[in-house]
Amino acid sequence: MKKQIEFTRAPIVVPPQPGKLREIGACVEFHGIVRKMENGRVIPALFYEAYEAMARSQLERIADELNAAHPCDELCLIHRLGPVPTGEASMYLRVLSRHRQEAFDFAAAFVTRLKADAPIWKTPAPASQCTAP
Amino acid sequence: MKKQIEFTRAPIVVPPQPGKLREIGACVEFHGIVRKMENGRVIPALFYEAYEAMARSQLERIADELNAAHPCDELCLIHRLGPVPTGEASMYLRVLSRHRQEAFDFAAAFVTRLKADAPIWKTPAPASQCTAP
Numbered sequence: 001m002k003k004q005i006e007f008t009r010a011p012i013v014v015p016p017q018p019g020k021l022r023e024i025g026a027c028v029e030f031h032g033i034v035r036k037m038e039n040g041r042v043i044p045a046l047f048y049e050a051y052e053a054m055a056r057s058q059l060e061r062i063a064d065e066l067n068a069a070h071p072c073d074e075l076c077l078i079h080r081l082g083p084v085p086t087g088e089a090s091m092y093l094r095v096l097s098r099h100r101q102e103a104f105d106f107a108a109a110f111v112t113r114l115k116a117d118a119p120i121w122k123t124p125a126p127a128s129q130c131t132a133p
Numbered sequence: 134m135k136k137q138i139e140f141t142r143a144p145i146v147v148p149p150q151p152g153k154l155r156e157i158g159a160c161v162e163f164h165g166i167v168r169k170m171e172n173g174r175v176i177p178a179l180f181y182e183a184y185e186a187m188a189r190s191q192l193e194r195i196a197d198e199l200n201a202a203h204p205c206d207e208l209c210l211i212h213r214l215g216p217v218p219t220g221e222a223s224m225y226l227r228v229l230s231r232h233r234q235e236a237f238d239f240a241a242a243f244v245t246r247l248k249a250d251a252p253i254w255k256t257p258a259p260a261s262q263c264t265a266p
Contacts, residue, residue, distance in 0.1 A: 031160040
């Protein structure tokens with residue numbers, strides 16, 4: 001499985017679709033978006049931090065584990081760090097596979113495992129960090 | 134649930150993401166892509182046909198049924214008709230929801246129901262119909 005895992009402090013730009021992959025039948029994408037309500041409170045943004053090197057190796061390990069159960073061909077993950085305003089994506093995931101169910105199952109499980117097991121944290125951001133650059 | 138269902142005879146153009154939806158936390162997208170192997174044979178394309186009006190009303194009904202089990206906010210489906218060359222998408226689906234699991238479950242089930250229950254058919258296309266315009 002080809003794995004591309006990136007962290008960015010800028011708004012996520014979805015990378016172009018790969019060229020024609022003649023054995024790929026399914027592309028599943030997920031955008032995790034910051035909602036204005038977090039734990040019952042209106043927030044202007046969330047602030048994300050990560051141990052990048054550890055998170056990357058952990059996520060690669062998670063991908064390999066999930067790939068054994070849900071065989072897929074490619075994974076692209078972009079996770080934003082720093083302040084992410086309400087309504088913007090903190091995470092973008094793309095999974096390519098031959099058949100669709102594997103991609104759906106892989107993608108859903110990968111996000112769950114990322115949130116549970118990867119050293120990436122979120123905290124409400126102070127309003128001063130949420131203004132556009 | 135807001136539903137947008139379209140058929141097109143041109144390559145699918147993914148519509149822009151909706152503006153900032155402050156209570157949307159998940160956007161799941163699916164591209165169903167024509168593979169070069171269909172039932173063990175190499176094909177240049179597939180050819181899709183539909184009873185459009187019936188397919189649309191059937192898909193709206195399926196969406197309402199699924200929404201009862203997996204509550205989501207918006208559905209956008211674009212299905213291509215006519216010849217779709219290998220490597221291109223025959224279908225694009227976008228589902229928006231407050232929480233991610235509903236969107237994953239809705240999207241996976243919607244594609245399965247579309248293939249099982251909507252009056253949309255595919256046949257291998259003759260090579261002469263597969264050249265780019």
